[in-house]
Amino acid sequence: MYENPYLEYYRLQAGGNLAAYEGVRFQRGRGWFKKLGSKIMPALKYLGKNALSSATSFLGDIAAGRDVKSSLKRTALDTGGKIASDISNKAKTMAANVQDGNGVPRRKKRKSPRKSKPILYKAPITEKVTKKKRKKKLKQKLLKKKK
Numbered sequence: 001m002y003e004n005p006y007l008e009y010y011r012l013q014a015g016g017n018l019a020a021y022e023g024v025r026f027q028r029g030r031g032w033f034k035k036l037g038s039k040i041m042p043a044l045k046y047l048g049k050n051a052l053s054s055a056t057s058f059l060g061d062i063a064a065g066r067d068v069k070s071s072l073k074r075t076a077l078d079t080g081g082k083i084a085s086d087i088s089n090k091a092k093t094m095a096a097n098v099q100d101g102n103g104v105p106r107r108k109k110r111k112s113p114r115k116s117k118p119i120l121y122k123a124p125i126t127e128k129v130t131k132k133k134r135k136k137k138l139k140q141k142l143l144k145k146k147k
Helices: 005-012 032-064 068-096 131-146
Strands: none
16 A cells, blocks of 8 residues: 555554554653662652651550650650661671572583594605795796896
8 A cells, every 4th residue: 555664554553643552752761860769769668667657656655645755755766776676687688698609500511532633645745945045946047037
């Protein structure tokens, strides 16, 4: 139908002018902020959970009729101690999981005995031709041609 295969692809497979199949106007990549967020988000999530649990215990103390200042101090110390112990446990497990060893064991390759090729023809040993001898032969040929 169309001579250009790209137009055919666009018309039939890529959705053509249908709004539902239109792509995003601006591409969204993974910049430095996205990378930073992926590292910080687990820590913020953990701190948020602990903050929520400490807030509920604090509000429970106030509802029970305890002093606000002492209940806040007690909850902060409890939550801080829990976070510190979790961090130390995490550090210990990370230190214990340090890789040691030689990695994946590899099979040793056997050296096959080298098979020597049979000598079919051995050229006779001739004397080496040096530069001086070549020059001498050339001079002799030139002298013969001149005569």
